[in-house]
Amino acid sequence: MLGKLLKYEFKSxxxxxxxxxIAVLAVAVVTGLLLRGSLWSESVASGNGTALxxxxxxxxVIIVALILITILMNIQRFYNSMLGGExxxxxxxxxxTWMHIFAKTISAFxxxxxxxxxxVVSALLLFACSSLNEILAYGLSRAIAEFGNLFWENGAxxxxxxxxxxxxxxxxxxMFYTSMAxxxxxxxxxxxxxxxxxxxxxxxxxxxxxxxxxxxxxxxLVYSYEVTDSxxxxxxxxxxxxYSTLIDSGYYVQQIIISAIYSVIFFALSTFFLKRxxxxx
Numbered sequence: 001m002l003g004k005l006l007k008y009e010f011k012s013x014x015x016x017x018x019x020x021x022i023a024v025l026a027v028a029v030v031t032g033l034l035l036r037g038s039l040w041s042e043s044v045a046s047g048n049g050t051a052l053x054x055x056x057x058x059x060x061v062i063i064v065a066l067i068l069i070t071i072l073m074n075i076q077r078f079y080n081s082m083l084g085g086e087x088x089x090x091x092x093x094x095x096x097t098w099m100h101i102f103a104k105t106i107s108a109f110x111x112x113x114x115x116x117x118x119x120v121v122s123a124l125l126l127f128a129c130s131s132l133n134e135i136l137a138y139g140l141s142r143a144i145a146e147f148g149n150l151f152w153e154n155g156a157x158x159x160x161x162x163x164x165x166x167x168x169x170x171x172x173x174x175m176f177y178t179s180m181a182x183x184x185x186x187x188x189x190x191x192x193x194x195x196x197x198x199x200x201x202x203x204x205x206x207x208x209x210x211x212x213x214x215x216x217x218x219x220x221l222v223y224s225y226e227v228t229d230s231x232x233x234x235x236x237x238x239x240x241x242x243y244s245t246l247i248d249s250g251y252y253v254q255q256i257i258i259s260a261i262y263s264v265i266f267f268a269l270s271t272f273f274l275k276r277x278x279x280x281x
Contacts, residue, residue, distance in 0.1 A: 001095055002103060009107035012077060017111055020066050021118045027062055028122035031055040032129025059126070063119060070115040074108040078177055082274060083184040097275040101177060101267060108173045109166075160252035167259035174266035175201055181270040185277035205262070 034052040081090050082100065090100065179201060183194025 002099055005095065005099065005103035006106060009077065009103055010110075013073060013107055013111045016073065017066075017070065017115065020062070020069060021114075024059075024062050024066055024118055024122045025125060027055060027059045028126040029129050031059045032126040035126070035130035059122075063122070066115055066119065070112055074112065074173065075176055075180070077108070078104050079180055083180060083190065083278070087278075091278070098267070098271045101174075101270050101274070105170065105173055105177070105267075109170055112169060112173075113166075157249045157252060160249055160256065164252045164255040164259065167256055167263065171259045171262045171266065174263050174270065177270045178266040178273075181273040181278075185273050185279055187279055 031052070034055055080086050081104075091097075176198065179198035180194045182197045183190045183192075186193045
């Protein structure tokens with residue numbers, strides 16, 4: 001049954017986002033080709049200058065649209081199917097409430113990651129088609145090499161960092177679901193109550209975070225004058241060297257645990273309110 005739910009959710013997401021993905025990549029390619037002409041040919045630049053400006057603006061607009069639509073679709077799919085008109089049918093299916101939430105969390109997670117990947121690919125296509133990669137090749141390759149070496153030497157920290165980011169995304173998705181599930185228990189003003197609930201949850205999380213981890217920045221950026229396994233050298237202007245700890249395994253483990261705890265809590269709250277307190281009137 002979970003597979004059928006995921007198939008339905010993926011189809012719902014792909015109907016709109018699939019078109020936008022294609023549009024983002026197409027506009028990136030055309031913008032890159034026009035930019036290539038402007039870089040290497042004055043005649044082409046003068047002839048296609050207006051078109052280039054239009055496509056650059058279109059590329060920026062469509063990127064913003066992709067980000068906003070991805071967020072709004074994650075919210076809209078949950079609200080309409082669980083709290084809106086579709087809810088009358090969805091909640092009559094022989095499927096436990098937690099499975100609905102689980103399926104929607106997975107689909108939202110997958111398409112959020114996919115949207116981010118499309119943005120990266122579109123930027124790479126734009127650079128490749130415009131020949132800007134030739135201009136920036138040295139700087140990019142050096143930066144990639146530096147960070148590659150950094151994470152290669154701290155492989156465990158890199159993996160923990162990725163897990164922390166992914167779990168953080170799951171936590172945010174479930175936080176939206178919890179807010180809407182609580183708002184859906186009201187007889188009226190459900191959207192308003194959902195927004196208020198979301199704000200309250202954010203405030204509570206920040207208060208708890210401040211009380212339990214007041215020195216979070218010390219984990220992100222710590223300066224010292226001794227080399228350790230988790231530090232890398234930063235060149236200065238001849239006055240000396242500064243060591244900056246940008247990879248801290250302990251910090252990432254802490255974030256993984258925190259995100260996991262919040263995710264479980266939000267998942268349980270969403271399930272409870274949708275199962276016990278839901279009001280579709």
